[in-house]
Amino acid sequence: MNLRRGVIAKVGVFLEMIKFSHTVFALPFALASAILAADGLPTFEKILWIVLAMVGARTAAMGLNRLIDADIDACNPRTANRAIPAGLIGKKTVFLFVILSLGLLLLSAARLNPLCLKLSPAAIFLLVSYSYCKRFTAFSHMVLGMCLSSAPLGAWLAVRGDIEATPVILAAATLFWTAGFDILYALQDLEFDRSAGLHSVPVLLGTKGALMAASFFHAIMLFLLALLFFTADLGAFFIIGLAVISGMILYEHLLLKDGDLSKLDKAFFDMNGYISVAILISVAADVFVGKL
DSSP states (O other): OHHHHHHHHHHHHHHHHTTGGGGGGTHHHHHHHHHHHHTSOOOHHHHHHHHHHHHHHHHHHHHHHHHHTHHHHHHSTTTTTSTTTTTSSOHHHHHHHHHHHHHHHHHHHHHHOHHHHHHHHHHHHHHHHHHHHTTTOTTHHHHHHHHHHHHHHHHHHHHHSSOOHHHHHHHHHHHHHHHHHHHHHHGGGHHHHHHHTOOOHHHHHHHHHHHHHHHHHHHHHHHHHHHHHHHTTOOHHHHHHHHHHHHHHHHHHHHTGGGOOTTHHIIIIIHHHHHHHHHHHHHHHHHHGGGO
16 A cells, blocks of 8 residues: 555656646647548547657656756756655656656557657657757757647648648647747746856847747747648638637737746746647637538
């Protein structure tokens, strides 16, 4: 009984450490892509393995990030209380969870189709490389965007087994959306990153420049979503959703106007969760309701 409680406790600490609930950021993009690929609802089996692949990929990515950055996190006052630096969970335990998560990703890819399995090493390479990028380049935000952009690409491949303009555009929108909000998130570590010799857009451009860069990236994201309207032959529901998403993007940036980070959690966690869900709802409404 004590062993069981200990395992459950470790799992709970691990899930909190990787912010498991934030899987909502990329999952709606994957599901929206799957719906577009199927021009309707994919089979239950496809949806199940797509979701499990997403869970495995993100869990492995965040676990690796916490492992690779453990020493840096211990030196940063903002992150010193994370599970590994605080001694709440050991590196070996985290590594075990990462291996299990990668196993889930590979199993899910194999169950989807052979092409997904063949391409999974490329996705794993991106997941591993992201955590090292800030040690030598300010474009780590773009690498993170590439990691999340694999979600809609992978989901489309899982359903159709080919690549067209629609998933590429949705993946590009995911990339620029992710890079934009990651730049905003990096603002809170600006001074520490400078002192530690780490790289980011805020370190490179300063607060004002970083805010402008994030705004530019998010403008590109909105342009790509508008382009998706034509390539995917979407309709009124998607236009309404795009208007709502544009408003949420604007509100997110207004919350951080002039570099005020007091509302960063609301801008980063809340608004981006709403944005991703809004994309799924608007696509699903157009595909399902629009056909009635």
